[in-house]
Amino acid sequence: MKPAAKVYTALIMLFLFAPIAILLVFSFNEAKSLSVFSGFSLYWYKELLRDYETLNSVRNTLLLAFSAAVISTVMGTAAAVGIDKLRSRALRAAMDTVTNIPMINPDIITGISLMLMFVFVGRLFGAATSLSFWTMLISHVTFCLPYVILQVLPKLRQMDRSLPEAAMDLGCTPLRAFFKVEVPEILPGIVTGLIMAFTLSLDDFVISYFTAGNGFQTLPIRIYNMTKKTVTPKMYALATIIFFVILALLLISNLSDKDAEPGSAV
DSSP: OOHHHHHHHHHHHHHHHHHHHHHHHHTTBSSSOSSOOOOBOOHHHHHHHHOHHHHHHHHHHHHHHHHHHHHHHHHHHHHHHHHHTOOOHHHHHHHHHHHHHHHHSOHHHHHHHHHHHHHHHHHHTTOSOSOSHHHHHHHHHHHHHHHHHHHHHHHHHHSOTHHHHHHHHTTOOHHHHIIIIIHHHHHHHHHHHHHHHHHHHHHOOHHHHHHOOTTOOOHHHHHHHHHTTOOOTHHHHHHHHHHHHHHHHHHHHHHHHHHTSTTTTO
């Protein structure tokens, strides 16, 4: 690599990770200052543990993210298997296009349209309230689903087609052959899709903001409400914890893909 390319790469990496580094450092700041580091302390981490509303929003976020990730992984894997078995090129292209729409559609359009749909259905059935945890869960599954499909589908296309056929020749039912033969082959894609769905749901603000009901507040909405007044360094502490959790999930995802490469077990 040429020296100019190394300098350019270093500047890009600095630009990307400098804000995160500052966040990590000031989460251990003894004072409340955002510009002067007065000393190392775990004070803001202790304050975070005393903030019931923030911890409750973290619990809500994790519950929502885990539920959406599991549901979208199951549905996305089934959808990927169905798309992979399509023989019509035109139909497969149509399904690929439909799958891509939620990803390229702006979040604000998705959020507003889902909100209007939930309000319409709620009024149609005379519900007391149209928005709740369940509307948020449906919304999160909606935008997580395409990412799972796009992670599982390539693994299905890489798989040897004769494996499930050989299993059925040896006496397995189609369902048993799927779980015993196909699932282990596409498992890295399923795990990657699960992790991606979890992180996307964990991070979402716009769609959650439009589809959230009263009494259920996720962490991004909680932080947004705090910015109207002030954001204390305990949010830096929380962001630091989340950063390392996401980093761990990313490492697991990369190791999973590496183990699935041809010849990795040799």
